Amino acid sequence: MAMSDNFPLIPIPGRDGLWHIYARSPGGGGDVFxxxxxxxxxxxxxxxxxxxxxxxxxxxxxTDLPLIVVNTHNHPDHSFGNPQFDTIHIHSLDADLLNRLMEMPERVVPPEEEREYKYVQEDMVQPAPYKVVTIEDGHVFDLGGGYEVEVFHLPGHAPGGIALLDRKRRVLFSGDALVWTPTLIMGRPGWPCTPWHTVEKFRDGLLRLEAHMDEFDVVYPGHSRQALPTSIVTDMIACCNELIDGDLTVHYNILGNGSPVHVHGMAKIAFTEDRIHVKE
Ligand SMILES: [Zn+2]
Structure with a gap:
């Protein structure tokens, strides 16, 4: 694959052999890890x-090791590179959209003045078929040598959102469920809403994670500031519970789209009222 001079991916070495690969935003959505x-x-x-x-x-x-490629959820900023790989693992509730992304038309690089940094047509990973393997809450990836990584289902931002717990390194990878910027659990006209797009389901997933908080020391999200303290889990549960109990205080609005944000400690949730409670 030909590469632009201004390389769009930056590998950052982390603790105990981890790597965090930073990708600048092409214009929509935040920079992603x-x-x-x-x-x-x-x-x-x-x-x-x-x-x-x-x-x-x-x-x-x-690394020379065989790769197990996993998506924290199906949003394009986390999955558009999938066609480079033979097999993708994703939670079953998020698998359908991947099949549709494989069938998208060719991706064309936008005009230079609309790009935030230089990349070229050859940098664009084109839609192509690959195998999708679905995983569920509690699934464990055995990487050998005592490295076992467990899946925690954290719906809300996406129905099949997951976090991964690397027990040996004592690290949680939280996708877009626990981020420094607001966790987005908000609706817009035309956006699908299921029971899995609610603060209630998010809170329930967090409660299972909370029972494992003695097994990790640090949280690495999919966006923005890295190495968050584990107290973001308990802050987020409190933030969810306030919304569920009817405290819809708007502490600020996101610049640009104006979405209301509720804050508890370091936890922030961008919400809309239709996405708090599960409706039967
Ligand atoms: Zn994202």
Whole structure:
């Protein structure tokens, strides 16, 4: 794959052999992180970014281990690089959209003045078929050498959103469920809303995670500030419970789209009233 001079992917070494791969936003959505989680016999690549640049080539330059590629959820900023890989693991509730993304028309690089940094047509990963393997809450990836990584289902931002717990390194990878910027659980006209797009379901997933809080020391999200303290879990549960109990205080609005945000400690939720309670 040919590469632009201004490389769109930046690998950052982390603790205990982890790598965090930073991808600048092509214009929509925030800058995003993929994470490389090596074990002894295999490595997890968590998320494939915007599909701009040769992520596969970069990762293969870092590790010789066979890759298990996992999406934290099906949004394009985490999955557009999927066609570089043969097989993608994703929660069953998020699998359908991947099949549709494979059938998208060719991706064309926008005019230079509309891009935030330089990348070229050859950097664009084109839609292509790959195998989708579905996973559920509690699934464990055995990477060998005692590296076991467990799936925690955290719906709300996306129905099949997941976090991964690397017990040996004591690290939680939280996708877009726990981020420094607001966790987006908000509706818009035309956006689908299911019981899995609610604060209630998010809170229930967080409660299962809370029971494992003695097993990790740090949280690596899919966007923005990295290495968050674990107290974001308890703050987020409190933030959810306030909304569920009817405290809809708007502490600020997101610049640009104006979405209301409720805050508790370091936890922030961008919400709309139709996405708090599960409706039967
Ligand atoms: Zn995202």
């Amino acid at each position: 993929s994470h490389l989680i090596p074990g002894k016999d295999a490595a997890i690549l968590l998320d494939t970014g915007f599909g701009i640049g040769d992520l596969k080539g970069m990762v293969e330059g870092i």
